[in-house]
Amino acid sequence: xxxxKKTSIVSAVLVSSVLLSGCGLFGSQGxxxxxPPKAVSYTDEGEGVAEETAxxxxxxxxxxxTANLKTELYLIDKNGYVVPQTIDLPKTNSVATQALEYLxxxxxxxxxxxxxxxxxxxxxxxxxxxxxxxxxTVDFSKEFKEYAKEDEKKILQSVTWTLTxxxxxxxxxxxxxxxELKEMPVNGTPVSSALSRANGINMDTTEVVDITNTKxxxxxxxxxxxENYYYVPVTKRVSNDMxxxxxxxxxxxxxxxxxxxxxxxxxxxxxxxxxxxxxxxxKVTLNFNENVFSSFEEKMISKHLLNALxxxxxxxxxxxxxxxxVDGKAEIVNEDGQKLSEPVTRPENVNTGSF
Numbered sequence: 001x002x003x004x005k006k007t008s009i010v011s012a013v014l015v016s017s018v019l020l021s022g023c024g025l026f027g028s029q030g031x032x033x034x035x036p037p038k039a040v041s042y043t044d045e046g047e048g049v050a051e052e053t054a055x056x057x058x059x060x061x062x063x064x065x066t067a068n069l070k071t072e073l074y075l076i077d078k079n080g081y082v083v084p085q086t087i088d089l090p091k092t093n094s095v096a097t098q099a100l101e102y103l104x105x106x107x108x109x110x111x112x113x114x115x116x117x118x119x120x121x122x123x124x125x126x127x128x129x130x131x132x133x134x135x136x137t138v139d140f141s142k143e144f145k146e147y148a149k150e151d152e153k154k155i156l157q158s159v160t161w162t163l164t165x166x167x168x169x170x171x172x173x174x175x176x177x178x179x180e181l182k183e184m185p186v187n188g189t190p191v192s193s194a195l196s197r198a199n200g201i202n203m204d205t206t207e208v209v210d211i212t213n214t215k216x217x218x219x220x221x222x223x224x225x226x227e228n229y230y231y232v233p234v235t236k237r238v239s240n241d242m243x244x245x246x247x248x249x250x251x252x253x254x255x256x257x258x259x260x261x262x263x264x265x266x267x268x269x270x271x272x273x274x275x276x277x278x279x280x281x282x283k284v285t286l287n288f289n290e291n292v293f294s295s296f297e298e299k300m301i302s303k304h305l306l307n308a309l310x311x312x313x314x315x316x317x318x319x320x321x322x323x324x325x326v327d328g329k330a331e332i333v334n335e336d337g338q339k340l341s342e343p344v345t346r347p348e349n350v351n352t353g354s355f
Contacts, residue, residue, distance in 0.1 A: 070349050071099050072165045073109065074158040074201075077223060078116035079262045080150075081202050081232050082157045084165075086349035087112045096129040096136060096169065099162050120158040122146040129163070134170040135194065136163050144176060149187040156184070157202070160195045161233075171196045197315070200235030206258050208237045215240055219252045220311040221263040222304060229304065230351040231311060232263055246277040246284055246319070249312050266294070266305040274327065282320035283343050284313055287328055294335075299326070303335045306344065314346035321345045 068091070072084040087109075092098045102109040104127075105119040113119070121127075126141035138159060147155060163169045171194040174181040181191045192199065200216050208214055214237035223232040234257065242248040254271050257263035270291045278285045286309075294302040301324065310322045321343035326332060332340045 069095055070352070071095065071102070072162065072349055072351075073099065073102050074120070074162045075103070075109075075113070075117045076120055076151070076154055076158070077230075077232075079223065080154070081223060081234075081263075082120070082154050082161070083117070083223060083230060083232050084161070084350045085114055085117065085230070086352040094129075096131065096163055096166055097127060099166075100127040100129065100138065100159065103158060103162060120151065120155050131168055134168060135173060136169045136171070137173045137175060138163070139175045139178060142177060145185045147186060152184045152187045152189045153203075156189065156191070156195065156199070160199065161197060161201055164197055202232065202234045204234050204236050204258055204261070211237060213240050214238060215242075217245060217248050217252060218312065218315045219249055220308045221257045221261075221265050222308070223263055231308065233311075233315075234261075234263070244276065245316055246279065246286075246313060247273065249316065250277070250286065250309075253308060253312060266302045266308065267292075279319065282318060283323060284319050284321075285323040285325065287325045290326055292324075292326060298333065299331055300333050300335060301340065306334060306340075307347075310344050310346055311350065 068088040070086050071089045072086050074082050075085050077083050087102070089095070089098055089102060100121070101107060102112075103119055104121045104123065104125050106123040107119065107121075109119050121140075122143050123146075124141075124143045125146075126143070128139045130137045130139070159174070160172050163172050173194060174191055176185065180193075183190050197218070198216070201218065205211060216235050217238055218233050218235045220231045220233055222229045224230045236252050238248040238252065242251075250273055253265065254267045254269060256265040256267060256269070268291055270289075272289045272291065274287045274289055290296060292301060292305070294300055294305070306324070309324070313319050313322050323330075323343040324332060324340060330341060334340060
C-alpha cells in the first residue's frame with residue numbers, strides 16, 4: 001500500500017532532517033561497540049554463577065564506558081512485527097547483556113516502552129552473553145521457557161537483531177542453563193548453530209510458490225500511523241534469477257508490502273530504475289524516473305522514501321551509502337529543501353523518536 005505522496009508527511013518518530021555529506025540519515029555510520037561481560041551459568045534454581053572470561057574478545061569504545069548509550073531494542077508492535085526502537089540505556093561496560101535484559105517483560109524496559117509495543121522475553125528471564133570471535137553465545141535461565149508459542153520466531157529474531165547491531169557481534173548462539181539449544185523449547189522451531197541477520201526478520205512469503213528457488217532480501221516499510229510512523233524491516237523472498245540484489249531490493253520497495261500487512265510505503269508503483277545500479281567502493285548510485293518525486297515542481301523526494309531506500313540497501317553487504325539521481329540529474333532536494341548533493345549513509349540508530 002502506498003501513501004499519498006502529494007501530501008508532505010511529518011513523522012513524530014524521526015529526527016527532523018536528513019543529514020547529508022555522507023553523515024547519514026539520523027547520525028554517524030557504524031555499529032555500536034561492545035565490551036563483553038562476564039559469562040554466567042544458571043543453576044536449576046536460577047542462581048547465577050560467574051565464570052572466567054579470559055581470552056574473550058574485548059572491544060571497548062574510546063572512553064571504555066559511556067553514559068546513556070543509544071541502543072536498538074527489537075520489540076514487538078501491536079501488529080506483531082519485530083521492530084527496532086532506539087532507547088537511551090544507562091552507563092555500562094556490558095552493553096550486550098544489558099540490551100537483552102531490556103528485552104525482558106516487566107523488566108527495566110517497562111518505563112521506556114513506546115505506545116503499543118511490548119517486550120519479547122518472558123518475565124524474570126536472566127541472561128548472560130559471552131563473545132568470542134564475533135560470535136555471541138547467549139545463555140538463558142529456566143524462565144526463558146515460559147513464552148507463548150506464537151512468539152517463538154519473534155524471540156529468535158529479536159535477540160539476533162538486537163545483538164548484531166554491535167560491532168563485536170556478527171552471529172549468535174543460544175543455550176539454556178548452559179546446554180545448547182538446537183530447537184526452541186515451546187514450539188520446536190529449529191535453532192541454527194549460528195544465527196545472523198541472514199536468517200531474516202518479519203518473514204513475508206505470501207506470494208512465494210516455490211521457496212527453494214528464491215533468496216531473501218530485507219526491506220524497510222512504514223508501520224504505525226501518519227502521526228508517528230516507524231520503520232519495520234521485512235524479509236521477502238525474490239527469485240534466484242534476480243542476480244542483482246540492489247535491483248531486487250528496489251523492486252520490492254516499489255512493489256510495496258502485502259496489502260493485509262498493515263504496513264505502507266512511500267513508493268508509487270510507477271517508480272522505475274532507468275538503468276542498472278552502479279556500485280563503486282561501497283556507494284550505490286540509482287537513477288530513477290521522475291515518478292520518484294513527491295513533488296514534480298520542486299523536484300523533491302519524500303523523506304520516508306529516501307530513508308526506506310537507504311535502510312534497505314545498506315542491509316546488503318558492501319553497500320555503505322546511496323546516491324540518487326533522476327533522469328541522470330542530481331538536482332534533487334528532500335522535504336526540508338536540502339540538496340541531495342552527496343551520498344546518504346545508513347543511520348546509526350533507527351526509530352529514535354519519543355512517544
